[in-house]
Amino acid sequence: MSDKVQIKNKTLSVKQCDITDTEIDAFVFYARNDLKLGSGFGNAIALRGGPTVRKELENLGPVNVTDAVITTAGGMKAKKIIHAVGPKFQEQDTVKKLKLTILNALKVAESNGVEKIAFPPMGSGFYGVPLDESAKITTETIAEYLKNGSEIKEVVICANDNRELKPLQEQLKKLSN
Amino acid sequence: MFLMNDENKKRSYKAQKVIDRLGKKLNRQMVGSLAACVHCGMCTDSCHYVLANPGDPTYAPAYKADKIRKIFKRHYDWTGSVLPSWVGAKSVFTDEELEELKDTAFGKCTNCRRCTINCPMGVDFATFNRMTRGLLVHVGIMPEGVEYVSKEQWEIGNQMGVLKEQYLETLEWQEEELQGEVNNPKAKIPIDKMNANIVYTINPREIKHDPRSILDAAKIFYAAKENWTMPSEGWDMTNFGLFSGDDDLGGAVAGRVYEKVEELKGKKLVMSECGHGYRSTRCEGPNWAKKDIKFEAESSVITMLNYIKEGKIHVDKSKNDSSYTFHDSCNNARSCGLTEEPRELLNYVVGDFREMYPNRAENFCCTGGGGAMSMSEYRPRRLQSAIVKAKQLEATGTKYVVTSCHNCVDGLNDVIKHYNLDMKVTQLVNLVSNALVI
Numbered sequence: 001m002s003d004k005v006q007i008k009n010k011t012l013s014v015k016q017c018d019i020t021d022t023e024i025d026a027f028v029f030y031a032r033n034d035l036k037l038g039s040g041f042g043n044a045i046a047l048r049g050g051p052t053v054r055k056e057l058e059n060l061g062p063v064n065v066t067d068a069v070i071t072t073a074g075g076m077k078a079k080k081i082i083h084a085v086g087p088k089f090q091e092q093d094t095v096k097k098l099k100l101t102i103l104n105a106l107k108v109a110e111s112n113g114v115e116k117i118a119f120p121p122m123g124s125g126f127y128g129v130p131l132d133e134s135a136k137i138t139t140e141t142i143a144e145y146l147k148n149g150s151e152i153k154e155v156v157i158c159a160n161d162n163r164e165l166k167p168l169q170e171q172l173k174k175l176s177n
Numbered sequence: 178m179f180l181m182n183d184e185n186k187k188r189s190y191k192a193q194k195v196i197d198r199l200g201k202k203l204n205r206q207m208v209g210s211l212a213a214c215v216h217c218g219m220c221t222d223s224c225h226y227v228l229a230n231p232g233d234p235t236y237a238p239a240y241k242a243d244k245i246r247k248i249f250k251r252h253y254d255w256t257g258s259v260l261p262s263w264v265g266a267k268s269v270f271t272d273e274e275l276e277e278l279k280d281t282a283f284g285k286c287t288n289c290r291r292c293t294i295n296c297p298m299g300v301d302f303a304t305f306n307r308m309t310r311g312l313l314v315h316v317g318i319m320p321e322g323v324e325y326v327s328k329e330q331w332e333i334g335n336q337m338g339v340l341k342e343q344y345l346e347t348l349e350w351q352e353e354e355l356q357g358e359v360n361n362p363k364a365k366i367p368i369d370k371m372n373a374n375i376v377y378t379i380n381p382r383e384i385k386h387d388p389r390s391i392l393d394a395a396k397i398f399y400a401a402k403e404n405w406t407m408p409s410e411g412w413d414m415t416n417f418g419l420f421s422g423d424d425d426l427g428g429a430v431a432g433r434v435y436e437k438v439e440e441l442k443g444k445k446l447v448m449s450e451c452g453h454g455y456r457s458t459r460c461e462g463p464n465w466a467k468k469d470i471k472f473e474a475e476s477s478v479i480t481m482l483n484y485i486k487e488g489k490i491h492v493d494k495s496k497n498d499s500s501y502t503f504h505d506s507c508n509n510a511r512s513c514g515l516t517e518e519p520r521e522l523l524n525y526v527v528g529d530f531r532e533m534y535p536n537r538a539e540n541f542c543c544t545g546g547g548g549a550m551s552m553s554e555y556r557p558r559r560l561q562s563a564i565v566k567a568k569q570l571e572a573t574g575t576k577y578v579v580t581s582c583h584n585c586v587d588g589l590n591d592v593i594k595h596y597n598l599d600m601k602v603t604q605l606v607n608l609v610s611n612a613l614v615i
């Protein structure tokens with residue numbers, strides 16, 4: 001299984017990690033339209049980051065599906081958080097919207113000087129994008145972006161467990177062929 | 178005459194998705210349950226909602242079942258396609274109708290399976306009510322609490338959003354307590370120990386609200402000189418997928434537990450007292466996770482009972498000198514047959530045990546089953562239906578109700594408070610620990 005590919009001197013890798021407990025320039029949080037943090041990773045952001053993140057978000061929402069905004073990460077190990085509002089629960093045009101959400105997250109990161117960024121397998125899990133589909137769209141969209149020239153040097157996709165890691169590794173293997 | 182009267186009606190995007198997914202979820206067991214009901218009404222009085230609302234037919238299991246059955250008949254049963262009105266087939270068109278379905282599937286049933294075991298035709302309403310929940314969750318229609326808890330378990334790995342550092346800190350604190358209680362500074366709660374006989378997994382409620390039960394279990398393992406460990410990850414043996422009907426969540430959660438036991442090369446997975454956790458992790462999980470498990474998996478009730486029978490621990494029942502009844506958790510009793518072992522264990526550690534009636538597989542739900550404790554919007558309805566449980570508890574005349582389920586502890590506490598009963602709730606692990614002679 002492949003854990004890393006080089007794309008125009010940039011690195012795209014996958015690994016099992018807690019995205020909210022990783023030292024990195026920024027990580028992507030799959031956010032709600034109202035930008036409320038909610039539970040899950042949102043809860044981890046609130047607990048580990050402290051009240052700052054929530055305060056910053058108060059002036060930024062609500063936003064539309066596919067939009068991405070950036071905040072600091074409070075007391076977390078990461079420096080910034082990209083709150084990217086992806087499609088949810090089988091909504092219409094999920095694939096198209098998911099790609100656009102990932103692209104917008106990358107653009108916001110790049111324009112804010114982020115060089116190293118972590119993504120989750122976008123939309124999978126609670127929001128119901130099938131894992132294989134999520135792994136394919138997440139890896140392909142990021143790879144395409146890096147190929148087209150970017151200031152971002154490194155992208156890591158953080159899997160919560162082996163179940164998430166395997167399809168990501170398979171996609172990376174396809175990219176490296 | 179054979180024309181379908183609803184074929185030109187516009188259908189919402191979500192309603193179409195629900196119909197499509199229903200087709201994918203049908204298996205022989207599900208179709209059998211959907212098709213077999215003869216509306217004899219024999220299940221009606223087995224439901225605590227019916228008993229508490231005698232004038233309201235919308236609580237009858239068969240009535241609730243017909244809400245999804247009519248969609249099945251309209252789209253997946255030939256009789257419903259040809260003669261819809263004769264067989265009660267009716268499609269679903271709007272998001273409002275899906276909201277109504279949500280109100281029934283989540284708000285009028287705790288998936289307790291009491292109607293299931295009382296149906297002469299073998300209709301398993303609770304199972305297809307769970308399926309209905311899953312269909313709705315798939316398109317994002319669910320109570321807010323279900324959304325909240327599901328996301329915690331998907332992303333943090335446990336139902337209560339306990340972070341790894343909080344979990345480890347609590348275990349460290351309980352280890353210090355253990356050392357004090359057994360007067361041995363070397364007593365341990367081992368974390369991630371390789372090749373242990375027992376990998377002990379818990380309900381996150383124990384970290385958040387009831388760390389005493391972790392301490393009690395640790396004390397029992399200490400007294401039994403057990404080679405045991407707790408995992409640093411994959412430690413939540415509860416599974417909200419059972420409640421939300423989301424098999425993917427069910428598989429992800431169970432898979433994390435199994436993989437950790439394998440990684441640690443543990444010989445046996447032991448689950449603390451939790452009905453739905455036991456059912457999910459021991460019985461349903463391997464199917465959801467599509468995984469064969471090669472290690473033993475048992476409830477801590479069995480572990481504690483065997484310790485006493487094998488002379489590994491010694492207990493003195495006079496230490497628990499009050500009066501006790503036992504509440505069977507729906508999942509333990511009706512779905513897993515775990516009814517005699519808890520009674521045998523209880524009789525070892527208390528002197529005054531009095532049965533509750535009805536009991537075992539016929540016991541009534543604590544009313545907090547099926548994830549009901551997380552759905553605050555239905556709380557008044559739940560507590561109204563709890564009059565059945567309250568009467569059952571009161572009739573025992575005991576000071577304590579013992580249960581083998583953390584979810585039931587919360588459900589029963591709510592009932593006791595609401596109906597002003599002079600009773601307390603406890604679990605077997607607390608009583609065994611208290612009775613220990615070290």
Ligand code: SF4
Pocket residue numbers: 213214215216217218219220221238239295296297298299300
């Ligand atoms: S579910 Fe079973 S007991 Fe209930 S009405 Fe139908 S056939 Fe009768």
Ligand code: SF4
Pocket residue numbers: 223224225226237238241285286287288289290291292293302303
């Ligand atoms: S499963 Fe339990 S709560 Fe649901 S209808 Fe049947 S008896 Fe009532």
